[in-house]
Amino acid sequence: MKGQSSYSKLIGVMIQILVWVVFALVLFFYQPYLSNIDVPYQFWLKQVIILSMLVVAYYINSIVLVPRFLLKNLTGYYFMIIALLFVVIIFVTAQVDKSLHVHQLMDTAFHKRWEMMNEGKHGPPKPGKGGRGGLDTIGIAIIALVLGISTSVTTIQKWQKDKQEREELEKDKVTSELSFLKAQINPHFFFNTLNNIYALTVVDADVAGKAIHQLSRMMRYLLYDTQSGHTMLSQEIAFVKDYISLMQLRLTDVVKVNIDTPSDLKDEPIAPMIFLPFVENAFKHGVSATQDSHVDIIIWQRDKVLDLTVKNSIMNDNSISLDTNSGIGLVNTKRRLDLLYPGKYKLDISEANASNEYTVHLTIDLS
Structure with missing residues (x-):
């Protein structure tokens, strides 16, 4: 410059x-x-x-x-x-x-x-x-x-x-706002994950230790691998899979989790932590320890267009949560999409349908 x-x-x-x-x-x-x-x-x-x-x-x-x-x-x-x-x-x-x-x-x-x-x-x-x-x-x-x-x-x-x-002022404003929003999203994720580990400590200390180790690996990704403001799509999908794996440590057999990703993935730069809030929300509100429930995550590509669909069953969540700011992750993710991909994304959210599902459909043009 x-x-x-x-x-x-x-x-x-x-x-x-x-x-x-x-x-x-x-x-x-x-x-x-x-x-x-x-x-x-x-x-x-x-x-x-x-x-x-x-x-x-x-x-x-x-x-x-x-x-x-x-x-x-x-x-x-x-x-x-x-x-x-x-x-x-x-x-x-x-x-x-x-x-x-x-x-x-x-x-x-x-x-x-x-x-x-x-x-x-x-x-x-x-x-x-x-x-x-x-x-x-x-x-x-x-x-x-x-x-x-x-x-x-x-x-x-x-x-x-x-x-x-x-x-320049607008760029500085956007950069500052993105940093602020990302800082809010990370503690949101961190608190929810600690809540899961807290539940594991009562059941199995060894599994809880494994979960803490996995969480530290994920936090390392957040702290060091996403500082440039962008990450690769393959890394972000791997991060989501790690998160799902961490969540499954405390799930029972009544919860069915399915994740479908492209077999011939074409790596593209993408903003970090875009997928996670939707996936996190599905696990937070869509699973139950006693009732049949499910979380379906589908990621696919068409040229430069990236498509994410997250479906989860709707459950009444009465469990104690360490996160006192419920919903802040989704709100900030929408704001980040507005700043990072203005006019290049489409977000549709359906809170209930005939199947009693909560559905998120996100499409991003990465060109």
Whole structure:
């Protein structure tokens, strides 16, 4: 980003140099007859002074007038000062012309050249004001063009700068919000899993120890393998499978768990912890220790489109939970989807149907 900014500044400087070269060529050589006479040095000195005034006027307008007046809606004051700049440039040009006698010197040079080319003829045509050294219509147009370009360039640069700042602020806001949401989701998962291990400690301490080890592996994935903000689809699916395996340690035979994943998986980058809240919710509210219940998880791909379907039976959960913020995982996951995949995902949730199932259907376009 820094290198790109330096490159843009360099291009801007080169463009300004090129513009001033063009203006200098116009100021010094727009008179078509200058090549036919011996132009006095006073004429070139006057043009240098005019060019210098144009440069000063350009940057006064760019650095002071546009930011302090035009962009602050002080339009009346702005145009009054611009008109004053016009008057000052025209007045100084007239005084320089008078002091250097450019008018007389140009007339003398023109007459001398005409007499050499037309001996014996009378009444040489008079050159225009530009040839005599005064500020003609083209000169006035150049002043207007310089100030117009200065105003346009400064306004566009200010608009681009404001746009870039807004984009950076929005990016920082999104990054901060994503970090905050992910920080909320991780404790949510952690508390629910601790609740499961808490139940295991009463039944089998060895199994509980195994579960703690598996949980530590999963937390290592969360802490170290997802710091870039993205993980690979294969890793995320493996993480979900580990979670399911951990959940099954405390389930009875009345709970049927099925997970179906693509056999020819095409690995793609994906935001971490997108699937887990839906799977976690299915286990939290869709299984029972005594009643027949089920959790079905289906993940499949079609080109760049990823599809997740989670179905679970609806059970009344009256067990004690260590998580006092129930539902925060799903809410934050929806918010993360809005931020990470705007316009590229579709989430359908059906809370009850003829089969008394809770169904989540998520489709994400990873292109």
